[in-house]
Every structure is written in C-alpha cells, then in structure tokens.
Amino acid sequence: MANNINFNSYSDAPVFNIKAVTQRTGISAPTLRAWERRYNVLSPSRSDGNYRLFSERDIAILNWLNERLQSGMSISRAVALLHNSQHKHGTSNGQTNGQGQHAEFSQLQSRAGNYVSAFAVEDDAKGLNLEHLRTQLHRNLIQMDEHNAHATFAEALAVYTVEDVCQNIITPVLIQIGEDWHDGLISVTIEHFATAVLVGKFYSLFNALGTTHGPLVLVGCAPTERHEIGALMLAFLLRRRGHNVRYLGADMPINDLVESARKLKPRAIVLSAMLYESAGALSLLPPRLQAYAPDTLLFIGGNAFRNGIHPALTSSKTVNYLGNDLQEGLKSIEATLR
Amino acid sequence: MANNINFNSYSDAPVFNIKAVTQRTGISAPTLRAWERRYNVLSPSRSDGNYRLFSERDIAILNWLNERLQSGMSISRAVALLHNSQHKHGTSNGQTNGQGQHAEFSQLQSRAGNYVSAFAVEDDAKGLNLEHLRTQLHRNLIQMDEHNAHATFAEALAVYTVEDVCQNIITPVLIQIGEDWHDGLISVTIEHFATAVLVGKFYSLFNALGTTHGPLVLVGCAPTERHEIGALMLAFLLRRRGHNVRYLGADMPINDLVESARKLKPRAIVLSAMLYESAGALSLLPPRLQAYAPDTLLFIGGNAFRNGIHPALTSSKTVNYLGNDLQEGLKSIEATLR
DNA sequence: AGGTTTTGTATAGTATCTGTCTAATCTTTG
DNA sequence: CAAAGATTAGACAGATACTATACAAAACCT
Numbered sequence: 001m002a003n004n005i006n007f008n009s010y011s012d013a014p015v016f017n018i019k020a021v022t023q024r025t026g027i028s029a030p031t032l033r034a035w036e037r038r039y040n041v042l043s044p045s046r047s048d049g050n051y052r053l054f055s056e057r058d059i060a061i062l063n064w065l066n067e068r069l070q071s072g073m074s075i076s077r078a079v080a081l082l083h084n085s086q087h088k089h090g091t092s093n094g095q096t097n098g099q100g101q102h103a104e105f106s107q108l109q110s111r112a113g114n115y116v117s118a119f120a121v122e123d124d125a126k127g128l129n130l131e132h133l134r135t136q137l138h139r140n141l142i143q144m145d146e147h148n149a150h151a152t153f154a155e156a157l158a159v160y161t162v163e164d165v166c167q168n169i170i171t172p173v174l175i176q177i178g179e180d181w182h183d184g185l186i187s188v189t190i191e192h193f194a195t196a197v198l199v200g201k202f203y204s205l206f207n208a209l210g211t212t213h214g215p216l217v218l219v220g221c222a223p224t225e226r227h228e229i230g231a232l233m234l235a236f237l238l239r240r241r242g243h244n245v246r247y248l249g250a251d252m253p254i255n256d257l258v259e260s261a262r263k264l265k266p267r268a269i270v271l272s273a274m275l276y277e278s279a280g281a282l283s284l285l286p287p288r289l290q291a292y293a294p295d296t297l298l299f300i301g302g303n304a305f306r307n308g309i310h311p312a313l314t315s316s317k318t319v320n321y322l323g324n325d326l327q328e329g330l331k332s333i334e335a336t337l338r
Numbered sequence: 339m340a341n342n343i344n345f346n347s348y349s350d351a352p353v354f355n356i357k358a359v360t361q362r363t364g365i366s367a368p369t370l371r372a373w374e375r376r377y378n379v380l381s382p383s384r385s386d387g388n389y390r391l392f393s394e395r396d397i398a399i400l401n402w403l404n405e406r407l408q409s410g411m412s413i414s415r416a417v418a419l420l421h422n423s424q425h426k427h428g429t430s431n432g433q434t435n436g437q438g439q440h441a442e443f444s445q446l447q448s449r450a451g452n453y454v455s456a457f458a459v460e461d462d463a464k465g466l467n468l469e470h471l472r473t474q475l476h477r478n479l480i481q482m483d484e485h486n487a488h489a490t491f492a493e494a495l496a497v498y499t500v501e502d503v504c505q506n507i508i509t510p511v512l513i514q515i516g517e518d519w520h521d522g523l524i525s526v527t528i529e530h531f532a533t534a535v536l537v538g539k540f541y542s543l544f545n546a547l548g549t550t551h552g553p554l555v556l557v558g559c560a561p562t563e564r565h566e567i568g569a570l571m572l573a574f575l576l577r578r579r580g581h582n583v584r585y586l587g588a589d590m591p592i593n594d595l596v597e598s599a600r601k602l603k604p605r606a607i608v609l610s611a612m613l614y615e616s617a618g619a620l621s622l623l624p625p626r627l628q629a630y631a632p633d634t635l636l637f638i639g640g641n642a643f644r645n646g647i648h649p650a651l652t653s654s655k656t657v658n659y660l661g662n663d664l665q666e667g668l669k670s671i672e673a674t675l676r
Numbered sequence: 677a678g679g680t681t682t683t684g685t686a687t688a689g690t691a692t693c694t695g696t697c698t699a700a701t702c703t704t705t706g
Numbered sequence: 707c708a709a710a711g712a713t714t715a716g717a718c719a720g721a722t723a724c725t726a727t728a729c730a731a732a733a734c735c736t
Contacts, residue, residue: 018712029712030696037714038694049703051712072358074722075694077391081353144584144602147549189586189598192558196587203538204545211485220530226564226588246482249534250564253526260527264482356723367723368685376683387692389723412733413683 010060014045014053021054025062032062039079041065129159130168138173141194142186149197162205162240166233167326170198174229199229206236212244215267215337218260220248222271222300225278230302230326234270237330243337254285261293268297268337270322279304286318297336301329352383352391359392363400370400377417379403398496420497422467468498468506476511479532480524487535500543500578504571505664508536512567537567544574550582553605553675556598558586560609560638563616568640568664572608575668581675592623599631606635606675608660617642624656635674639667 018029027035032052035041042061044052061082068078133156140149156165174195181191219235221228228250235247252271261269269289273279282300289298301322320336322329356367365373370390373379380399382390399420406416471494478487494503512533519529557573559566566588573585590609599607607627611617620638627636639660658674660667 028696031694033713034695047703049712051703072355072361073353074355074357076385077353077355077358084351084353146584150545150548187598187601188591188594189556189602192586192590193584196585199587200541200545200585203541207488207538207542210488218527246484246531247534247538248527248530249537250530252530256526259525263525264527366685369683371724372684385692387723389692 007057007060007064010055010057012055012057014055016054016056016059018052018054021059021062024059025066027062027066035065035075035079039076041079041082133159133169134173134176137169138176141173141177141197142180142190144190144193146197150201153201163237163327163330166237170229170233171326174198195229199232202229202232202236206232206239206247209236209239212239212242214242214244216264217243217245217268217270217337218248218264218266219245219270220252220272221250222273222278222302222304223253223281224251225273225275225302226250227272227274230274231270231272233326234272234301234329237326238270238333241330241334254281254288257285258288258292261289261296265293266296268299268333270299270301270333272302273300273304274302276304276309278302279309286316290318299329299333299336350393350395352393354392354394354397355385356390356392359397359400362397363404365400365404373413373417377414379417379420395496398492402493402496468502471507472511472514475507476514479511479515479535480518480528482528482531484535488539491539501575501665501668504575508567508571509664512536533567537570540567540570540574544570544577544585547574547577550577550580552580552582554602555581555583555606555608555671555675556586556602556604557583557608558590558610559588560611560616560640560642561591561619562589563611563613563640564588565610565612568612569608569610571664572610572639572667575664576608576671579668579672592619592626595623596626596630599627599634603631604634606637606671608637608639608671610640611638611642612640614642614647616640617647624654628656637667637671637674 016024018032021027021032022029032042036043042054042058044054044058047053065075065078065082068081069075073081133152137149137152137156139145140152153165156169160168177186177191177194180186181188217238219231219238221231231250232247235245239245257269257271260266271282271285273282279300279302286298289296297320298318299320299322305321306324320332322332354362356370359365359370360367370380374381380392380396382392382396385391403413403416403420406419407413411419471490475487475490475494477483478490491503494507498506515524515529515532518524519526555576557569557576559569569587570585573583577583595607595609598604609620609623611620617638617640624636627634635658636656637658637660643659644662658670660670
C-alpha cells in the first residue's frame with residue numbers, strides 16, 4: 001500500500017469554495033489557481049457563477065502534494081509523480097464489473113451467486129459495514145481483481161482495527177472461498193490466487209513492522225499443515241503489539257521444533273493447525289517439549305481444535321489452547337506471557 | 339506510513355529534484371554535482387529545464403556511499419568500489435572451498451544457537467561484491483537476524499538490479515541454506531525462517547507494484563511443488579516489467595490449470611518446479627492444455643529440469659523451457675510473448 | 677616539513693521555477 | 707447598492723538550479 005497513491009476512497013462531491021480549501025490545506029488561493037493553470041492538477045467543477053468548487057478528494061490530493069513539498073520535492077515534480085501514478089492504476093474502486101476484466105470473471109461471479117447471503121449478519125450497525133466489506137473483498141478476490149482487493153483492504157483498515165479486519169473480514173472471506181471451492185463454485189486457481197493475495201498482504205505488513213527486542217516468540221504451522229494465513233496473522237498481530245516474533249512458515253516438524261526450542265530457548269512457541277491430521281501430529285510435542293525445553297510455553301490454535309475435536313490437547317496442562325478466535329488467542333498469549 | 343511512496347523497490351523512475359535528494363541524503367547540492375562531474379557516479383536524467391532528476395535508486399546509492407564515508411573510506415575509493423562491484427556481474431562465480439565454509443557455518447550455527455544479540459556490528463570495510471553480500475545475507479539468516487537481513491537486502495538492491503539480486507544473491511543463498519540443512523548444519527527451523535523472510539520480502543515487493551492491464555500471465559508452482567520462491571521471484575520480475583501477472587502460489591493441480599486456462603484464457607502460464615516429482619507430474623499438462631486452451635502458452639522452469647533430467651518436457655514443441663536461470667527465463671518469456 | 681593530490685565549498689553569471697501581486701471584471705451577500 | 711470574495715491574465719521577484727572556475731582545508735605522499 002505504500003506505493004499506492006489512491007484517492008479513490010474520497011468523495012468527489014464538489015462542495016468546498018476556495019477559502020475553505022485555503023483553510024484546510026494552508027495553500028493560498030493564488031497558489032491554488034497557479035497550480036491548476038500551470039500543472040493541470042485538479043479540475044474543480046464550477047458553481048453557477050464560475051466559482052471553483054473543490055471536493056474532499058481534491059483536498060486529500062492537495063495535502064498529499066503539501067507533504068511532498070515538505071520533503072523537498074518541487075511542486076512540478078510532485079505533480080508529475082502524481083500524474084504518473086494516477087495513470088498507472090487507473091480504475092476506481094469496485095462496484096462496476098466488466099471494464100477491463102475478463103468476461104469469464106463475471107461468469108465465475110454469477111456461478112458463485114449465493115455468496116451474498118453466505119455471511120450471517122452479526123450485530124448492530126457495524127454488522128452492515130462489515131458485511132459490505134466482506135462481500136466486496138470476496139467479489140474482488142474471485143474476480144481476480146487484485147487492485148481493488150487491496151483497495152478494499154485499505155478501506156477496511158480505515159474503519160476497523162487490524163484485529164477486527166483479521167477476525168471479521170479476512171478470516172470469514174477465506175473460509176467462504178474455501179467453501180466455494182469445495183462446492184465447485186470456483187476453481188482452485190481462484191482459491192490459490194485469493195490466498196496468495198491475502199498471505200502476501202500480511203507478509204508485507206509483517207515485514208513493515210521490523211523486529212524488536214524482548215523474549216523470543218516463534219510462530220508457525222503444525223506439522224503437515226500448509227495453511228499459513230492463520231499463523232501469519234497471529235505473527236503479525238503479536239509483532240504489532242511489540243513482541244519479538246519470528247515467523248517460521250508452514251509445516252514445522254516436531255523434531256525440529258523440539259531441537260530449536262532447546263537451542264534458541266524461545267519464551268513461547270505458537271502453532272496453528274487447520275486440518276485434523278495436522279493437529280493430531282501435534283500430540284507428541286508437549287511431552288518432548290516439557291522434557292527438553294521446560295521453560296518454553298506452547299500455544300496451539302486453529303480451526304482443527306474447534307468443537308472439542310482434540311480434547312487431549314486443548315485441555316492439557318502443558319499446552320495453552322488459544323481458544324475460538326484470533327482475539328481470544330492474542331489475549332491468552334499476552335495474559336500468559338506477562 | 340501513508341505518506342511514504344515506496345516505488346517498486348529501488349526504481350529508476352526520475353522523480354527527485356536536487357533539493358529533495360539533499361534532504362534525504364544530507365549531501366549538499368554542490369557536493370552532489372562535484373561527485374557526478376569528478377567520479378562519474380550517478381547520471382540523473384534531466385527535466386525540460388535541464389534540472390537534475392534523481393531516482394530512488396540514486397538515493398540508495400548515495401546513502402550507501404555515505405555509509406562508506408562514515409567508516410573512513412574516501413569518496414574516490416568508495417565510488418571505485420561501487421563501480422568495481424557493478425562491473426563484476428557475470429564474472430563472479432562465488433564458489434568457495436567447501437571445508438572452510440563448513441567450519442564457518444558450524445561456528446555460526448552455534449552462535450545462532452545462543453541467539454545473543456541482534457546487532458553483531460562489524461563496520462570494517464564492508465565489500466559490495468556479490469560474494470560478500472551473499473555471505474552477509476547467509477549469516478543474517480542463519481542467525482535469525484531478520485533486521486539485518488533486510489538491511490543487507492536493501493544494500494544489495496542499491497548497487498545491483500533486482501534481477502541480479504534475485505539470481506546472484508537470493509537464489510544461491512537459499513540453495514546454500516538448503517544444503518546446510520541437508521548436511522545437518524542448521525535445523526529446519528532456521529531453514530523455514532530464512533525461506534519465510536525472503537518469501538515475505540518478495541510478496542511485499544510484488545504487492546507494492548500493483549496491477550497493470552494487458553494479456554494475463556499466470557505464475558505458480560508445478561503440482562506438489564511447495565518451494566514458492568522461484569515462481570514468486572519470476573512473478574515479481576515479470577510484473578515489474580509491466581506484465582499483467584497473477585501469482586497463484588504453490589502446488590497447482592493439473593486439472594485446475596487446464597480448467598482455468600480454458601476459462602480465463604491467459605496469454606501464458608508459467609510454472610516452476612524444484613523437485614523431480616513435481617516436474618514429472620507436469621508431463622500430463624502440455625497435451626491437455628493443447629486440447630483445451632491452444633492459445634495459452636506454457637512455460638516451465640526450475641532446478642528440476644537442470645542437467646536434462648526431463649528431456650521430454652524441455653525439448654517439447656508445445657512447451658517453452660525457461661532455461662538455466664531467472665534472466666534466461668525472463669528473456670525467453672518476453673521474446674515469446676512479443 | 678614541504679609538495680601533491682583530494683575534496684568540499686565558494687563565486688559569478690545565467691536560466692528556470694514558483695509564489696505572490698496587480699488590474700480589471702464578475703458574483704455573492706448583507 | 708456597497709462590500710466582500712472570486713475570476714482571469716499578465717507581470718514580477720525571490721528561490722532554486724545550472725555551468726564553470728576558483729579556492730582552501732584535509733589527506734597523502736615522500
């Protein structure tokens with residue numbers, strides 16, 4: 001998202017006269033007119049009496065330009081940069097299907113036509129917005145519309161906390177896409193693509209945070225488990241809260257986990273399992289961890305443990321079960337680590 | 339965060355006037371001009387009014403030079419070093435004697451085992467040649483020093499093109515780490531971590547580029563293949579060159595590839611295979627693709643095909659073999675697509 | 677120390693960029 | 707209607723950048 005200069009989410013309703021813009025941007029009126037004349041930036045619509053009428057989007061653009069100026073860039077170069085990037089990703093966010101999209105995408109969409117009702121409306125006013133964002137992200141992904149998927153993601157982050165976005169948007173959309181695939185509504189190609197986009201997103205966010213100091217926390221997937229997204233979101237959220245996290249990726253063998261725990265002496269190991277078998281493979285871990293690295297805490301979580309499928313693990317005293325969702329898991333980890 | 343425009347890693351786009359460069363590097367304008375005149379370092383393009391226009395890459399180079407100066411090196415020597423390493427591209431085949439390296443690795447391994455400090459500072463004349471960067475990145479990774487791994491990556495990108503970094507740094511380092519693991523020098527935890535860091539890096543870069551329009555190109559891994567990095571680098575490099583790429587991730591089943599080719603009608607499908615079995619599973623694809631989507635070009639590549647292991651595929655007329663390395667592969671794809 | 681090279685900065689003169697000002701006209705508002 | 711606010715077009719001056727030459731401190735050699 002760092003690269004995207006995307007002002008599409010701002011309203012383009014023409015409402016502000018030039019004085020209002022001056023107040024909100026700190027740019028004088030003559031300067032605004034000069035910029036418009038010389039660099040062809042902004043084309044505010046006009047009132048009946050030919051007065052300029054600026055939009056919220058115009059103001060966002062002006063503030064962005066102001067930031068460029070602040071960093072030493074000249075106004076001509078900043079505008080050139082703006083124009084460049086506007087041309088590069090031209091289309092605006094979402095609703096209209098078709099355009100440059102392949103016709104087959106719309107076909108896929110209509111085949112998956114029942115997705116609208118797939119999400120249960122959870123609660124109050126928030127529910128509607130969440131619902132809308134889920135629907136939009138789901139549509140973006142199954143249409144392979146990567147650009148707008150990122151835009152929707154950004155939109156969601158503007159309104160909700162990262163934790164909420166992870167739990168109430170990303171997770172349900174991915175579950176829905178998994179079910180769509182299971183029901184033959186979408187191909188595995190689309191499913192792979194959607195996963196790759198979201199996994200990529202979280203890798204980006206995770207990387208952007210950078211490392212901190214403190215007790216080491218290893219996060220990864222259970223043996224044979226290849227669904228990374230849950231572990232990755234958890235790794236990201238933990239690092240975001242200041243923990244010293246290393247992300248290990250999919251399919252961590254038991255032997256190596258024990259060996260690494262012995263050598264690296266992490267404060268905690270957090271493992272995610274989505275599939276029944278992956279969770280089953282975990283049962284050997286707690287006793288061996290207890291023997292070789294008694295100071296390392298073990299956390300497990302993921303859909304594989306839901307509905308009490310693996311009671312031996314979720315109720316064990318040497319294992320900390322993360323609970324039913326991400327936020328519960330975060331709380332559980334932080335409560336135990338402190 | 340939002341005000342940082344991070345163009346496609348270190349892009350060559352000429353966007354910064356000299357004042358912006360001064361602010362971002364701390365080097366005065368006269369000095370910048372003197373360096374350009376005397377040492378032939380940087381050749382910024384010019385605006386209509388003959389003003390210098392620097393790129394993100396130029397700034398990275400300047401920051402790197404600044405670091406050399408901080409550590410006592412003279413500007414002439416720093417520039418010479420820069421030029422030297424840039425010319426060295428093809429010639430450096432950084433193979434070192436195996437024994438010495440093994441010893442070094444075990445030593446590093448034990449250091450990694452203790453996981454002492456994230457900052458093992460060694461600011462004695464850091465070389466910029468490929469061999470040094472490889473060694474440094476390798477060390478960062480097996481010490482789980484994520485912060486400095488990213489720093490090394492950035493340093494490499496300041497001097498070499500992204501293509502060179504992929505081919506001559508990332509790939510050999512990952513191969514080395516794979517061998518280290520195979521030889522029992524490092525645990526699979528370290529190997530997973532290293533892979534996750536680099537995969538994450540390329541996901542970030544890939545995402546930062548954003549989508550374009552044009553003929554669709556699907557990039558992914560052969561069936562059962564779970565080593566993503568090759569396909570991911572290729573997807574990134576292709577998108578960087580303006581192709582309309584969708585990345586599909588690991589393990590694409592044959593049936594779904596055919597089905598997607600029929601529906602999405604991509605101009606090309608590019609598949610990477612590292613393991614022998616993955617490449618073998620591909621043999622069914624060409625005839626079916628020919629039958630169901632005759633207009634879609636198929637490209638295959640990856641270590642699995644080296645040394646002529648799968649002659650039926652690499653010499654087939656319906657399949658385009660990507661050749662021995664990334665750059666060959668890129669050339670091959672672009673030559674065919676045109 | 678004395679001589680040479682390196683290297684950041686300074687100067688002068690010219691060109692370009694860019695914010696503001698002016699003058700004349702038009703629109704909105706009280 | 708008068709005052710306040712906007713409009714355009716042109717003009718202007720200070721800021722910024724360019725080239726080319728010059729200079730002096732630092733670094734380096736004997």
